[in-house]
Amino acid sequence: MSLAYAYPLSRFEPAPLVDLNDKPTRERLSGSALKGFFKLSEAWNLRDEEACNLLGGLSSSAFYEWKKKPDRVLEVDRITRISYLLGIYKALHILYGDKLADQWAGMPNRNIIFKGKTPLEYMQEGGLLAMQTVRQLLDARRGGM
Template identity: 45%
Template sequence: MAITAELDAAFPERLTFAHDTDRARLSDVALKAYRRLAEQWGLSGQQAAALLDISMSTWERLKPEGRGKVLSQDQMTRISALVGIYKGLHLLFADDMADRWPRLRNKAPLFAHQSPIESMIGGGIPHMVEVRRYVDAARGGL
């Protein structure tokens, strides 16, 4: 849960990520959280890049710890949704299922027999938001 604690501190209120100054201030912590999430979920480089809707070469440039990389509004929104899913799964499951669930094939209509990761790669931000709602509803958060 260290990932979400850092982000909760960095994102005290709901943000739109529309302002360059906000994105510049928050990009380092968002990237750090996303790197950890990618590791926890066992994402391949290709999956990590696809979830952010960026090329592998761009992901390779973003992957190393470094300062000054300002993410786009779209990238910040994607990371926010994914971290929300991560947090919800860790509230829902008390074991390693929280980090395995995103890779498991799912029969729910939302996933159409794909893993949540595969379905979010295909569906982009709207689908990421739906997966977040699904996880929140499963844990009784709605």
């Protein structure tokens, strides 16, 4: 006799995994990722230096080139960073009104994670892992975790 665990049926279906190591996948996603990032940068009133830092230390000249000609294929690290940031942007707009959602990243925060810094400062200093942490925090607040 075999014992098998029975789990209740659920409508939850995990999203299919996206293989960012696959160049055609990155080619397909890069343009919309950059477009979304530039809109996020504008909504958050990011200085170019802050935007470059969030992208993993992109040079100013490369950043201006990307703005002029966004038709390019991003590396795995950069597309992952943008994915986290756009997820943060979306979560903020679900949790708060548009004005607060767009100001939140630049406001000092007393949450233990941020230690009085702004979430933007935290993400610039901590890079990809900090972005992941902020995304998880906001998803948990939304009830998604």
